[in-house]
Amino acid sequence: MTQKRFMYQGNTGHWEVVIGLEVHAQVTSQAKLFARASTKFGSEPNANVGLLDAGLPGMLPVINQECIAQAVKTGLGFGGQINLYSQFDRKNYFYPDLPLGYQITQHYHPIVGEGALPIEFEDGRQKEVRIERLHLETDAGKSIHDQHPEKTYVDLNRAGVALMEIVTKPDMHSAEEAALFFTKLRNLVRYLGTCDGNMEQGSMRADVNVSVNRPGEDWGTRCEVKNLNSIRFMTQAIHFEAARQIEVLENGGEIIQETRLFDPNKGETRPMRSKEDAQDYRYLPDPDLPPLRLDDVFVEEIRKTLPELPHDKKARFVADFGLPSYDAEVLTQSRDIADYYEAGLEALPSWKGKGSDTKPAKILANWAISELFALLNKEDLTISESKVSAKSLAELVELILSGTISGKIAKDVFPIMWAEGKSADQIVEEKGLKQVSDTGAIEAEVEKIMAQHADKVQEYRAGKEKLFGFFVGQVMKAMAGKANPGVVNQVIQDKLKG
Amino acid sequence: MTELTSLTLLEAKKGLEAKEFSAVEITQAHLDRMAKFESLNAYITPTPDQALAQAKASDERLANGKARKLEGLPIGMKDLFCSKGIKTTAGSKILHNFVPSYESTVSQNLLDEGSVVLGKLNMDEFAMGSANLTSHFGPVLNPWKANDSDEALVPGGSSGGSSAAVAADLCLAATGSDTGGSIRQPATFCGLVGLKPSYGRCSRWGMVAFASSLDQAGPLTKTVEDSALMLDVMASYDPKDATSAPEEMPDFTTALKGDVKGLKIGVPSEYVMDGMPAEIKALWEKMALDLKAEGAEIIDISLPHTHYALPTYYIIAPAEASSNLARYDGVRYGFRHPDAKGIEELYKLTRTEGFGDEVKRRILIGTHVLSAGYYDAYYLKAQKVRRLIVHDFEAAYEKVDIILTPTTPNAAFSVKNPPTDPVVMFLNDIFTVPASMAGLPAISVPAGLSGNGLPLGLQAIGPKFQEDQVLRLGAAMERIAAFSRLTQNPSAMIGAAS
Numbered sequence: 001m002t003q004k005r006f007m008y009q010g011n012t013g014h015w016e017v018v019i020g021l022e023v024h025a026q027v028t029s030q031a032k033l034f035a036r037a038s039t040k041f042g043s044e045p046n047a048n049v050g051l052l053d054a055g056l057p058g059m060l061p062v063i064n065q066e067c068i069a070q071a072v073k074t075g076l077g078f079g080g081q082i083n084l085y086s087q088f089d090r091k092n093y094f095y096p097d098l099p100l101g102y103q104i105t106q107h108y109h110p111i112v113g114e115g116a117l118p119i120e121f122e123d124g125r126q127k128e129v130r131i132e133r134l135h136l137e138t139d140a141g142k143s144i145h146d147q148h149p150e151k152t153y154v155d156l157n158r159a160g161v162a163l164m165e166i167v168t169k170p171d172m173h174s175a176e177e178a179a180l181f182f183t184k185l186r187n188l189v190r191y192l193g194t195c196d197g198n199m200e201q202g203s204m205r206a207d208v209n210v211s212v213n214r215p216g217e218d219w220g221t222r223c224e225v226k227n228l229n230s231i232r233f234m235t236q237a238i239h240f241e242a243a244r245q246i247e248v249l250e251n252g253g254e255i256i257q258e259t260r261l262f263d264p265n266k267g268e269t270r271p272m273r274s275k276e277d278a279q280d281y282r283y284l285p286d287p288d289l290p291p292l293r294l295d296d297v298f299v300e301e302i303r304k305t306l307p308e309l310p311h312d313k314k315a316r317f318v319a320d321f322g323l324p325s326y327d328a329e330v331l332t333q334s335r336d337i338a339d340y341y342e343a344g345l346e347a348l349p350s351w352k353g354k355g356s357d358t359k360p361a362k363i364l365a366n367w368a369i370s371e372l373f374a375l376l377n378k379e380d381l382t383i384s385e386s387k388v389s390a391k392s393l394a395e396l397v398e399l400i401l402s403g404t405i406s407g408k409i410a411k412d413v414f415p416i417m418w419a420e421g422k423s424a425d426q427i428v429e430e431k432g433l434k435q436v437s438d439t440g441a442i443e444a445e446v447e448k449i450m451a452q453h454a455d456k457v458q459e460y461r462a463g464k465e466k467l468f469g470f471f472v473g474q475v476m477k478a479m480a481g482k483a484n485p486g487v488v489n490q491v492i493q494d495k496l497k498g
Numbered sequence: 499m500t501e502l503t504s505l506t507l508l509e510a511k512k513g514l515e516a517k518e519f520s521a522v523e524i525t526q527a528h529l530d531r532m533a534k535f536e537s538l539n540a541y542i543t544p545t546p547d548q549a550l551a552q553a554k555a556s557d558e559r560l561a562n563g564k565a566r567k568l569e570g571l572p573i574g575m576k577d578l579f580c581s582k583g584i585k586t587t588a589g590s591k592i593l594h595n596f597v598p599s600y601e602s603t604v605s606q607n608l609l610d611e612g613s614v615v616l617g618k619l620n621m622d623e624f625a626m627g628s629a630n631l632t633s634h635f636g637p638v639l640n641p642w643k644a645n646d647s648d649e650a651l652v653p654g655g656s657s658g659g660s661s662a663a664v665a666a667d668l669c670l671a672a673t674g675s676d677t678g679g680s681i682r683q684p685a686t687f688c689g690l691v692g693l694k695p696s697y698g699r700c701s702r703w704g705m706v707a708f709a710s711s712l713d714q715a716g717p718l719t720k721t722v723e724d725s726a727l728m729l730d731v732m733a734s735y736d737p738k739d740a741t742s743a744p745e746e747m748p749d750f751t752t753a754l755k756g757d758v759k760g761l762k763i764g765v766p767s768e769y770v771m772d773g774m775p776a777e778i779k780a781l782w783e784k785m786a787l788d789l790k791a792e793g794a795e796i797i798d799i800s801l802p803h804t805h806y807a808l809p810t811y812y813i814i815a816p817a818e819a820s821s822n823l824a825r826y827d828g829v830r831y832g833f834r835h836p837d838a839k840g841i842e843e844l845y846k847l848t849r850t851e852g853f854g855d856e857v858k859r860r861i862l863i864g865t866h867v868l869s870a871g872y873y874d875a876y877y878l879k880a881q882k883v884r885r886l887i888v889h890d891f892e893a894a895y896e897k898v899d900i901i902l903t904p905t906t907p908n909a910a911f912s913v914k915n916p917p918t919d920p921v922v923m924f925l926n927d928i929f930t931v932p933a934s935m936a937g938l939p940a941i942s943v944p945a946g947l948s949g950n951g952l953p954l955g956l957q958a959i960g961p962k963f964q965e966d967q968v969l970r971l972g973a974a975m976e977r978i979a980a981f982s983r984l985t986q987n988p989s990a991m992i993g994a995a996s
Contacts, residue, residue, distance in 0.1 A: 051600060055825040057593065058580050058602060058704040062740050090821050092868070094845055101824020152841070154829070282868035284877060287710035287818050289740050 006174035008212070010246045015212045017242045018219050019178050020170035022207040023185060024163050025195040026139070027070045033138050033162035034061030034104065034289075041201050045155040053141075053160040055099030060288050063088075067162040068292065070194040071111050071136050072302050074164055077188050077309055078131055080115030082299050086135075088289045091281040097141035097154050105165075107283045110135035111292065117188065118311060119180040120329045129181045130169040139163050158202075164195065170209065170219070175238035179231050182206060187310050187333050205229045210241040212249065220245065221255040225262050225269050237262040241269050313338055321345070322358025327365045336383045341368055343390035350401040364397050371414050387418050396424035408481060409433050437484040439491065442475070445483070446491050449474045460496055468492065502527040503667035507571060507724035510670055514560055514570050521560065521570025524670075525553035525614050528572045532616065532668045538639045540653075540663040542577050543585050544617035552614045559612065567731055569612035574669035576660050577618040578625060578706040579605040579715070588706040589623040589633040589656075592826045592833045592852030602704025603736045604673060604715045611731045616669050620659030623854045624823065625680055625708040628926040629916055630658025632856040640688055640910050641666040645951035651910040654684025654926075660718045661688035671719040671728050675705060677712045678811050679906075679930025682942035685718050686955030687910040689944045689981065691972065692718050693725045694930075696963045697937030698743030701736030707822040709815035710741070712934050722943065722972040726750045729965065748966035756973030759793035763971065764898030768804035769929060774907050778954060781946050782904050785956055788978045789902075789971075797898050801890040806883045807932040812924060813867050813880040814935075819857075820864025826852065859920065888936045895961045900971050903929050905942040905955035933959045941972040944981040953981070 007014040032039060037050035052059040075082050087109040090102040112134035120126045141159035145152050166185065172178045186204060189195035196203050211222035225241055228234040240262075245255050259278075260269040308316075310332050317328035317338075332338045341364070345351050350360040372393065376386060396414060399405045405413065405428055413427050420427075428434055436442065449471060450457050460467045471492045476483055502524045505513065513519055529546045549572065556570030575581065578588045580598035587593045601609070609615070622632040629652035630638040638658040640651040642665065653662040657674030661684035664672050674681040676694035685692025693716045700715035707713060717728030730750070736742040765786055770779065786796045828834035828848030835847035853861070867876035894901060906926055917923045933940040939962070942955040956975055960968035 054830060056598070056600075056831070057586070057588070057596070057706045057825070058578075058598075058702070060703050060739050062738060092821050092824060094824065094827060096827075096829050096841055099825060099830060101827065102821055280870045282821070282865065282870075283873070284817060284821060284868055287741075 005215075006176070007215070008242055008246055010250050012250050014215055015242070015246050016215055017173060017238070018170045018211050018213065018222070019172040019174075019238060020209040020222075021166075021168045021172070021178060021181065022209070023166045023168075023182065024205050024207075025074075025166065025185075025189055025197070026203040027067045027136075027162035027164055028193060028195055029064060029066045029070060029162055031064050031066070032160040033064055033067050033136060035160050037160065039161050041203075043157055045153070045157065047157060049156045049159065053099065053156050055101070061104060061286070063289065063292065064162065067136060068111070068294070069302055070162075071134060071164055072294070072299060073192050073306065074166075074189060074194045075112030075115065075134050076299075076303055076306055077192050077194075078115040078117050078185075080131060080134060081113030082294070083109065083111055083113055084294045084296070084299075085109060085291060086111040087291045088136075088286045089283045090286050091283055093279050093281060095140065095143070096152060097143045097156070097159065099141070099156065099159060103138055103140065104286055104289070105137035106135035108285070109291075117181065117184050119177060119184050120325065121176070121180070122326060124325050127171075127177070129171045129177070132167045132169050134164055134166045137163050137165055175235040178208065178238055179235050182231055182234060183333070184310070191307055191310055191335050199229050199231075202229060206234055208234060208237060208241075210238055210245070211255070212242050212245045220249070221257050223255065223257065223269075224259045226259055226272065228262055233262055233264050236264075236267050237269055240267060244269065307335070320354045321361035321365075323361060323365055327362075327369060330369055331365060334383070337368075340383050340386070340390045341365065344368070344394040344397075347391040347394035348401075349398055360397070360401055363401065364394065367393060367397055367414075371411065375415070375418055387421065388414070392417060392423060399424055399428060403435060403437060403484060403486075404428065405433055405435050406481065406485060409435070433482060435484045436479060436482050437487050439487060442479070442483055442487055442491050443495070445475055445478055446471070446488075446495050449478065450495060457496065468496070471496070501667070503531050505670065506720045507670045507727055508721070510571055511568070511727075515565060517560070521553040521556040521614060522550060524570070525549050525572045525616070528616055528667075528669060531666075535641075535666050535668060538641060538662050538666055538668070539636050540620055540638055540659045540666065540668055541574070541617040542587055542589070542620050542633075542635045542659070545584055545615060546617075548584070549614050549616050556612050556614060566610070566612035567727070568608065570614060571612070571670055572614045572616050573608065574617060574619045574660060574663045574672040575605055575608075575615050576621055576657055576673045576675060578621060578675055579673060580704040580706070581605060581615070581618065584618065586618065586706070587635070588625070589621040589635060590826075590853065590857070591634040592828075592848070593706075594634065594833055596832050598704070600704055603701035603734065603738065604705065604732050606704075607731055607734055608673070613731070619657075619663055619672060622656035622658065622680075623857050624706065624819070625656040625675055625677055625713075626819070626856050626860055627655040628679070628683055628923055629911070629913075630655040630662075630684070631913070631916060632854050633658075634854060637913055638662045639913065642688060642910060642952055647950070650913045651952070652687065652913050652916065654687035654910065656680040657684045657692075657718060661685055661690055661692070664688070664690055664718050664720060671717055671724055673715060673728075673732065674718045675708075675713055675715050676930075676934065677708050677714075677815060678934050679927040681716045681718060682905050682930045682940060682955070682957060683926055685942045686905040686944070686953065689953030690718050690720060691722050691725045691944070691976070692716070692942045692955075693729060693965075693968070693972075694933065694940050695729060695733060695965055696743065696939045698741055698745075699729075699733045699747075699939070699963075699965070701734060701739040701742050703736055703738040709818040710822060711818060712811075712815060714934075722756075722941070722969060722976045723754055725941065725972070726754055726969050743963065745963045748964065750966055750969050753966040753970040754973050756970060756977055758789055758971065758974045761789075761794045761900065761970065762797055762898040763789060763794050764797050764799035764894055764901040766799050766801045766804065766894070766901060766903060768801050769903045771907060771928065774904075775948070777948055778904050778907065781954055782902070782956060785945055785975060785978065786902060789974060792974065792978075794974075799894045799898060799901070801887075801894060801932065803883060803886045803890050804932055807887055807935055808924065808928050810880045810883045810887070811927070811931045811935060812863065813876050814884065816860040816864035817867050817877050817880075818864070820861045820868065823853075823857070823861060828852070856920075884935050887932055891932075891936045891938060891959075891961075899961075900967045901959040902971065903957045903959065905929055905957040909948040909950075909952035909954055929957060933957075936962075938962055939965045939968045941968045943972045943975045943979070945975060945979040946981065
């Protein structure tokens with residue numbers, strides 16, 4: 001990358017930051033990774049607990065094939081190396097919400113190896129974030145400390161639920177890049193249907209490794225901030241952590257490699273445990289589970305089920321619809337949004353398909369990204385909950401393209417469509433908003449205005465050409481914005497020439 | 499008439515089918531004898547009520563001609579097979595009050611074929627021991643006594659309750675489990691037939707785990723035929739155990755005739771150990787000669803890594819055990835220390851008091867060999883040696899059909915003066931561990947008496963999943979040795995006078 005890096009400004013100069021992510025994504029599956037208990041969110045505590053999840057004697061894990069397929073699908077989604085041989089290992093530690101006394105994970109041989117995801121900035125810059133691995137592992141249960149002054153309650157509903165841990169290389173150099181990568185990954189798993197990406201339900205969370213260094217110098221010692229469950233917190237945690245490390249270093253201190261927790265209320269991180277008291281997990285291959293062997297046929301079958309991936313879709317939007325890269329990125333961030341846009345384009349008569357004039361596609365994109373998204377965000381709705389259908393939006397855009405109404409008028413029509421559920425045609429008809437393109441009517445109005453402002457006509461003709469806009473404004477105002485701006489411009493120009 | 503309790507399993511089966519006696523009668527006879535010889539401490543939990551109810555149901559089936567394979571035959575169950583609704587302790591204080599809500603696959607198979615379960619048999623704590631001295635419920639006594647001493651002897655271990663019970667006619671047959679010799683060694687000490695099937699033959703589901711990659715259930719019986727009958731019922735492919743083998747069980751009918759003509763029998767030179775009593779070596783050599791006389795071919799073979807089997811076993815088994823036993827933490831079931839304040843203390847006190855010394859020793863060894871910095875040197879190396887041991891056997895079976903060795907380097911020893919050095923105790927497994935490490939089927943058959951009148955056994959080790967070859971040589975050895983069972987010499991039996 002020749003791209004200039006983001007820098008933090010310390011008291012003694014610039015600092016660079018290096019970030020790596022470990023993302024935990026809950027696999028979308030009916031049952032847990034090694035047991036038949038349900039994975040349903042929001043059940044009564046301990047309602048979805050099998051004998052294995054409770055760590056009862058003699059209970060054995062049996063791999064859930066559905067979870068294997070989901071992991072492979074995700075790996076294919078980011079171009080990861082699918083390992084036909086992988087192995088489950090035990091990570092041993094004691095905790096009340098870990099009934100077996102070990103987590104089953106893939107420490108030595110993960111199911112997916114190296115891959116990458118491209119990220120794109122608002123200004124169109126792109127970069128690739130490399131992914132080191134994806135492995136499957138079991139989630140732990142939940143310890144609840146705040147319901148009793150002396151007791152801790154344990155809910156094992158999550159115990160044994162399948163997680164994909166996706167580990168990146170330390171390729172990100174700003175909180176923005178980390179947020180972009182995380183968003184991109186979340187979009188991918190949602191496209192694939194391998195994780196619902198619901199951070200507020202804990203389906204997706206991230207551990208962030210952060211270090212800082214002076215430009216040109218070696219990377220600093222890293223700290224890991226655990227369990228960030230929103231992109232906002234992730235961004236805050238990175239900023240806080242980078243600033244903290246810079247302050248320590250600038251004051252002559254040293255960074256201790258440690259695990260830290262983010263406090264969302266205070267917006268700061270604090271130490272959880274240092275490397276010295278880091279646990280020794282005593283990994284060993286799980287003797288209850290033979291190595292997992294996949295064959296090419298299995299992988300190819302899954303490859304066939306892959307939907308069009310976000311980056312392929314984006315490339316197609318750029319190539320076929322002539323959209324700017326950024327627009328294409330925004331419109332392909334979810335399958336639902338892309339589907340909405342494509343349905344709209346389909347319903348737009350002015351759009352003649354791939355290879356024809358791309359203006360209609362661009363105008364529709366503008367309307368989706370600005371006006372539609374603004375209202376969705378304002379009312380906190382998803383695209384599938386939009387009060388204006390793709391077809392209705394296309395009708396509105398078609399009115400602009402055909403010159404029936406101006407873009408400005410359309411901006412007044414759209415909120416009415418949204419609020420009242422009426423079609424654009426109906427609103428334009430009822431409110432008499434049709435654009436006037438009749439040259440005769442416009443000429444009459446122009447002449448009237450010129451007569452009213454004879455002095456200004458003189459000034460214009462004497463060389464004060466800036467006054468052109470004044471005449472346009474007066475005419476538009478007089479005609480309540482309904483005059484076709486193109487025609488108005490032409491008529492004024494002709495008349496002023498004299 | 500012979501006492502019902504002294505019948506073999508097959509004799510009893512025939513007697514029941516011929517209506518010579520009822521299932522209730524033979525069950526009651528065993529219950530009476532169990533009460534009479536309670537001092538042997540063979541049973542932790544007798545279940546007379548369930549047994550009689552089962553026997554009654556069996557009598558109805560026998561009357562209706564609906565008898566199953568083991569209909570009405572009273573057997574004993576090692577207390578590490580989880581029994582639904584019946585206390586299952588694994589010989590440990592930490593499970594002293596544990597009542598499973600599920601039935602192990604092996605015990606369910608036996609129940610499904612109509613066998614009557616007399617109770618749960620004593621064992622070394624978590625199957626760790628070679629003398630049944632580590633049980634929380636006290637030592638089991640061997641019904642055999644030396645002819646030159648009145649000292650109580652150990653029944654072997656860990657299936658010591660099983661061996662003592664079958665030898666003392668407190669059940670017709672019993673289940674055991676073998677991790678490094680825990681069926682074969684006690685069978686030898688008590689003059690019985692003990693069969694460890696190939697790893698994967700019997701499901702481990704519902705069997706309290708010691709070392710998952712080695713644990714295998716099998717029967718302790720009075721005869722080789724009985725052993726085949728029990729194995730046939732105990733074994734099954736079980737989708738609930740990922741290490742369960744789908745291989746077809748060979749047909750035993752021809753094998754049980756014990757025809758060894760043309761059978762290539764390997765005699766490994768590495769099994770001649772320093773300090774091994776001459777009488778064991780002599781017994782082994784004589785058996786080889788007798789088999790040769792019956793038409794078998796005796797071939798000298800080499801299993802060069804035999805000497806590494808025991809030290810390797812004592813890395814792998816404790817490593818797996820340290821992880822398998824992590825679930826016993828006092829949080830959800832079993833013993834929970836009443837004085838504990840806080841989770842750390844709960845773990846410490848519960849596990850300190852809940853586990854016996856031998857179990858703690860092995861947890862410590864296992865924890866150590868898996869620790870960061872030691873894993874490669876111990877565990878990984880042990881796994882490599884284990885593969886070499888497997889290769890030794892594979893190479894040998896290119897030349898021979900089966901391998902003949904002693905089962906143990908000594909006969910039963912005193913309860914009061916057992917070896918105090920744990921390593922000396924570990925040596926009891928020296929001849930049995932290699933087959934365990936390689937997952938091979940092996941049988942121990944009583945082959946003669948020591949100078950002081952105690953039983954000694956010889957072992958047949960077969961290629962994986964060839965239980966038929968193992969039974970063939972077993973049947974031949976049984977016939978050649980013409981070993982007299984204990985009950986035909988009741989004066990040797992402890993407590994018989996009372």
